[in-house]
Amino acid sequence: MDRRDFLKTGGLAGLFLSVGGVSLPIGRAFARDGDDITLRVLAEDGPNSRDPHGDGVNRAALGTFTNIYDRLVNFDRIEVAPGLYRYDYLKFKGELAESWEVLEDGRVLVFHLRPDATFHDGRPVTAEDVRWSLERGINLPASKRQLSTGSITSVDQFEVVDGHTFRMRFEKADRYTMPNLALTFASVINAEAVKANATAEDPWGKEWLRNNAAGGGAYKVANWTAGQQVIYDRFDDWKSGDLPRIRRAVVQVVPAAPARVAAVTKGDADVALQLPPKDVAAIDADPKVDLISLPVTNSFRFVAFNTQTAPFDDVRVRQAIAFALPYDAMFQGAIFGRGTPLYGAATDQPETSSFPQPYPYATDLDRARALLTEAGHEGGFETSFSYNVADAITADPIALLVQEQLGRIGIKVVIEKVPAAQWGTLLTEKKVPFYVEGSSAWFNDPDYFFRIFFQGDWRWNFGAFKNEELGALVEKARWETDKDAYDELMRQAIRIVFRELPIMPLWLPSFDAALKPGVTDFTYYIHGQVDFRPLDRKA
Structure with missing residues (x-):
């Protein structure tokens, strides 16, 4: 694949960027003094925590965890174009672990730590830090649920063999164990630093770690101004990989998408994230910018029905709406065609096991009306259609198109714009009957996707779906080793x-x-944030 399939090239400039009324110095966006390189990144929001096991962490915080903490292992990467990579979900490389062994048919993992690795405060990293970090992870709710998907559930599984050897035991091999150990939920934390700031009421030091780092990753937090910027300095004693070329990384919060776009096109930033779809085509044509565009196979946008609430507890109503939705208009109106459609499959028989894949629904108002009549709603009904106001750029055009189109089959829709602070709670409590949302799965395997999104009493089962047959199939597939089966x-x-x-x-x-020309070795990870460690700038 040629790099031109992903990139357009261009220039340099820059003085100041105004963020929320505050002028932040930008200078020459990618400053180099000898081998010193400063990278400037513009993002829609900033990280809200330094605790990789914390509750309510946002996506920006996942980027922070990636850079300031190490894990035993990390995902390897695949080059998809010259100087552009994406993580390789199927291969791993050591971070704190310089090597590891898989024993007893995968039921025992033994990790050998780098003997010279230290935390940012100079304290050596030990196997006890690994053990304590995982114990903390399985005792705090946000990380406990995720780590359990890899059978990491009990302190009885963890053994400190010696200061730099750590052993894990399992009842049976789980192909999700290693991927979970590569996630930020498995970050290795400076146990002594957190313990020194824990209390009887907060034995895991949650309050302290939310606002303080305790890592040994490639970067240290040099300055944290909540809601404005975070400055990261390279940790020159980092031993878990090649020392990064980027000496300092400045991530600045620019909520307004047009300002982020303007800054990168003027050369006032090296990387701009969260680009609005409506502006991507113009950026792509700009000779002063390199545009990276990659398909995201583990994220999806969807319309959800609360299957436990009338009238959406009737599958015929759900199908009627699916046949009524104005798919092409939403695809173009909301994201300007920048994505991969998941509608319009020619048959209801899946040809592959990949998921998500296109569903066998396309706009057919006559079929929609017939299904409504069959369900006893010949005259239609009234309902709300909700979205998170923080998602308005994409969700608002979808909502307006849904409202207009469903009116054509007799369904009167009232649009409800829910404050961001309430959205997660309402979804968890299953109080939203009909809505638009987007989400991601940590892993790409279809059985993992089904476990997260189609079963369980938690937020991510968006349709409040209960189906015993599906549950049995998914559980059996989790442990199946024969590919055809x-x-x-x-x-x-x-x-x-x-x-x-x-x-x-x-x-x-x-x-x-959007990247300034010359920024190379960008690696896309699950969280969509910037990993500073592999980045470079070619002269």
């Missing part, structure tokens, strides 16, 4: 959600970022 189980599961329709996927998004 696994694929058949997943095709059966896909047929169920095609038919029962707890959610109607709309599209896979595209990850878009």
